[in-house]
């Protein structure tokens with residue numbers, strides 16, 4: 001069943017500015033008074049179909065759905081017929097034949113979500129919970145919600161004046177791709193991507209500056225988002241030495257001191273302390289890492305309410 005928002009949430013790119021703002025505003029409303037939204041989707045069914053590990057995204061979708069009164073089934077790949085060789089598309093058809101309302105999917109393959117959404121029945125909503133290197137739309141949304149809640153001057157979703165630095169393993173990061181799409185859509189004029197040359201995208205991105213020096217990338221930034229090295233996606237590319245990486249690419253208190261006063265620090269998690277970020281920064285007063293997790297529940301409640309409305 002389609003609504004004005006569309007049947008599925010697969011990426012940020014397909015959202016209009018108005019739809020994006022509407023989701024952000026509703027997430028903040030829910031965060032301000034979650035009880036008002038309790039049980040608004042009583043009896044609906046959500047399946048978490050995660051074929052890559054997750055702590056934050058899977059559990060926050062489960063909590064979000066349960067707060068809305070939904071039933072949640074967590075698919076367990078290792079004890080499912082996946083181990084008997086069932087193809088993903090057949091698993092998907094099998095699950096949707098049981099008539100759930102929402103299937104939340106995480107998968108390592110780029111393009112997989114669109115191909116499954118293309119065969120979804122009219123009453124089944126597909127939500128991307130992280131796809132390969134491509135997109136992680138609810139992570140981008142919750143990051144914007146976290147900034148809006150931390151800085152009341154941004155509460156209307158006007159992030160255009162910010163200088164945003166995203167640093168680390170950009171090449172393998174779906175979070176970076178979703179975040180860039182979202183920040184561009186929200187009119188952010190200064191977006192910086194920083195990382196070792198081999199971990200930056202190979203092609204230019206319009207409206208985005210690339211840096212191969214973290215000090216330069218952090219200088220004057222209002223928001224710094226640090227990303228972990230995604231070892232699981234390196235293939236034949238050499239994984240950097242952790243100690244050397246931290247010296248060049250770790251966000252330390254000294255480096256954060258180059259940013260604008262009060263610069264906010266984001267990290268989608270999981271955090272690797274002493275590799276891409278120092279503990280003093282991750283646990284420090286400028287860090288919003290735990291608020292991101294909290295806001296993830298409210299943002300996912302907003303997504304579920306909007307899609308199934």
Ligand code: CP
Nearest residue numbers: 054055056057268269
């Ligand atoms: N940010 C994020 O996607 O974390 P998980 O892998 O724990 O879900």
